[in-house]
Amino acid sequence: MAATDWATKDFYKVLGVKKDASQDQIKKAYRKLARENHPDSNPGNQAAEERFKEISEAYAVLSSPEKRKEYDEQRSMFGQFRGAPGGFGGGGGFRTPGGGSQADFDVSDLLGGLFGGRGRGRQRPQARKGDDLETEATITFEQAVEGATLPLRMTSDEPCTTCHGTGARPGTTPKVCPKCEGSGMITGAAGGLFAMTEPCDLCRGRGLIVENPCETCHGTGRAPSSRTLTVKVPAGVKDGQRIRLKGKGGKGENGGPNGDLFLLVHVEPHRLFGRKGDHLTITVPVTFDEAALGAQIQVPTLDGPPVRIKMPAGTPNGRTFRASGKGAATKAGGRGDLLVTVEVQVPAELSEAERAAIEAFREARGTSSPRDGMFEAVS
Incomplete structure (x- = not known):
């Protein structure tokens, strides 16, 4: 049972005794009520059975001087929270350190150390990601x-x-850490009403103590x-x-x-292809006459037959053409495009016929130069 449940119940009222009742008075009250509400004396009476459970629960706490002392202290603290402005049941909108409202606040976070740490999750080793x-x-x-x-x-x-994760030698079993009672965490006083929770230094956060370590993993x-x-x-x-x-x-x-x-x-x-988002890129060499006169060129694709690109006459060096749907796969299930950039190749060596043809082109061009406009701009 969570610490919140213990602290929010009035065990003295359940047994019908005063808060300063002696141990004998508590024992006498318990025996009387237990006889009256025992299931054997009330067969089929669900209300009596529930009443018997409440009586037994109250006696388990108040019959132990140590638990009774802790219970009284926690009840006193819980009462302060209930009566404080903005506290539980107040109209001030009590906020947790993380910014939650009173509806988000879990008192068991404050009372987790009650009765030897028997709050939520204290009875077995803590799950760890x-x-x-x-x-x-x-x-x-x-x-x-x-x-x-x-x-x-x-x-x-x-x-x-070898040990299936227990850390103990086969044939033996680890025991629950006596300090953190298997939770892997311990709570120490940090001043005021709040406490600091940190990994247990005895079991190093595992919640278990290995007395006979496994020879493979050494515990x-x-x-x-x-x-x-x-x-x-x-x-x-x-x-x-x-x-x-x-x-x-x-x-x-x-x-x-x-x-x-x-x-x-x-x-x-890749030796030929590059990436630009969902598009593939490729640079294709073309000859001077293909760029000047226009041509249809074949371009390889990454995973299919080549595509044909139509270059118009007068295509400049560095112009990019687009082959739709020949690029990379997209998240939406389609494909990008293939971006084809042409690069006009200048031959390093010329045959006699090629030289004669280019010289004829130069003569036909006359004295005009593509650089003429540059000088006019600065004159």
Whole structure:
């Protein structure tokens, strides 16, 4: 039962005694009420059975001087909160340190140390999330564009296979930590009405004490383990992108969730193609006469037949053409475009016929120069 439930019940009223009643008076009152409401004396009487449970609960606390003292202290503190302006039942809108309203405030957070720490979750080791892991993978340009399924070999700390994560030698069992009673956390006074909760220094937050350590993991319950994961890399992933794979990290303890795996992706460059968002890019060399007179050129694609690009006469160097739907896969399920940039090639060597043709072109062009306008602009 949570500490809140203990502190909000008036056990003295349940037994019909005053707050300063002696132990003998409490015992006498309990025996009288227990005889009157015992299930054996009231077969089929649900109300008497519930009353008997309340009486037994009250006596379990008030019959112990230590528990009774703690109960009185917590009842006194709880009463201060109920009567304080803006406290429980007040109109001031009591706020928790995190900004929640009175409806969000859980008194058991204040009273968690009542009766030796028997608040919520104190009876068994605390569930712990597994570690987040990070690894890297290098994929080809094609895999980045189209998506891929990769096998990843992972080595991480997992529950020990010898002791199955208990940390104890086979044939033995760990015991619940006597200091934190299995919660893995301890509460110490921090001044005022509040307390500071931190990992137990005796069991180091595990909630368990191992007296006969496992020879494989030396009592930690964890040991290096290798496993192969099949990971799906989505289409369109970029170089340097970090992908989160939920639940693929280290395994949790005591029923806790697995951690996450973060995959850092490296993409190998392609000899011909580049990326620009969802579009692929390629630079294609063309000859001077193709650019000057116009031409239809074939351009390779990444994963299909080549496409034909129609270059009009007078195409300048560096002009970009677009082949729709020939780019990378998009998140929406479509494809980007292929952006084709032409680069006019100047031959390093000329045959006699080529030289004669170019000289004839120069003679036909006359004395005009594309640089003439530059001098006019500065004159």
